[in-house]
Amino acid sequence: MGYFVKLSSTGAVDSTAVNRIATEGYLQVIGAGTPAEGEVLAGVPLSVPALATSYLLEGVLVPRPVTPKPVLLGTVLTFPSYPAGTVIVIADQTGGEVLLDHAVEDGAAALVVDLPDAGVYVIEAAQPFPFIDSELRVILP
Known part of the structure; x- marks a missing residue:
């Protein structure tokens, strides 16, 4: 199963896809190793919910911070x-x-x-x- 993400200009994940043929603007997410061209390393679990609330920080997808509610x-x-x-x-x-x-x-x-x-x-x-x-x-x- 392959996971793919499309990033905004700020590095936030704009959209996610699963089992997709590489489409322009999407990067394949890998769980370990060194990303090749068109790939990005995940510092989050490989799941759509985790990826959807991530952003690119120093070349790795990490969770966006959440502050407590009032x-x-x-x-x-x-x-x-x-x-x-x-x-x-x-x-x-x-x-x-x-x-x-x-x-x-x-x-x-x-x-x-x-x-x-x-x-x-x-x-x-x-x-x-x-x-x-x-x-x-x-x-x-």
Whole structure:
């Protein structure tokens, strides 16, 4: 079985394929050894889910980093420390408004937000590459 990946300009895996005849733009993924022309070495398990969330770092496919999701205790949402450049958005789907649109700066302390009332909230963290963006849906009764 052969695994193939297509990389974006940043080195992130754009698409994956299994048992594919070499197609322009795709690289065959190998599990060990020195990659030849048209091949790339995997530092992740050879599976579509693992490859789909990888990126090329120093010639090897490695997992893109994932930051923890915020923690909800009662109505208080505590965010982990995100990398600088992350944009955090909290949208109140019940009320139809954006409660927070916050850009994380270097050395910023963890963010704590008290959700104002019952409803459905969507919390998104758009993070700089190579981090994986995250989304959390919270329902307060």
